[in-house]
Amino acid sequence: MGTALLYGLGTAIPLVIGAAIGLRTTLPKPLLASLMAFGAGTMIAAVSNELFEPAFLQAGAFIAGVALFLGAAVYVVANRLLERRAGGTSAVGWALMLGTVLDGVPENTALGVSLSSGGGVVLLVAIAAGNVPEAIGGSALLHRQRNVATGRAFALWVLTGVVLVVVTVAGHVLSDHLGPTPISAVQAFAGGATIAVLADSLMPEAYREGGWWVGIATAAGFLVAFLLG
Incomplete structure (x- = not known):
């Protein structure tokens, strides 16, 4: 459990640091887009190496494939509902925070589960890199569009980080009571949700803000995560 706690903190601390940066300063859009693209690249490697591949090898194409599509579908539907309730650009900040929870729950659950098989390093780097931007x-x-006080906004992001830590530990504890096939299903489900996050949110936003350069940043993120794996 101690290892799961440390890995959970490894995803939450970058989130809190990112929140502090966002509340205190304004980063140039190309830099922020590059960070997002780098995180997307690491996620691509993590989904392939630490989520879907082990699930495919253990549970087979059918179970892993169904779980993959189910994870993508759940995220897409939930994200669509969130967008409808957001009420336009004035609620984008809330949507981003809730979206972090929405995609972080399956990712951090998979991180906790992956620790039982000795994995998790690539996934940890990928989640941390994506959480910052x-x-x-x-x-x-x-803070700026909704006029939420700095202290309250920071507290909300700290709470989000706590949720991710709890989910990581819970995923690790859960893995002790699950067989190999259910664990594989959780990994593939998280992989599908992550792919949907990349396609629907992270990569389009990075390209919109950063232009052609984000392709290089994405490749750099993939290479770093692949080498770590």
């Missing part, structure tokens, strides 16, 4: 953008919009 999400928190920077979300906290800045929450």
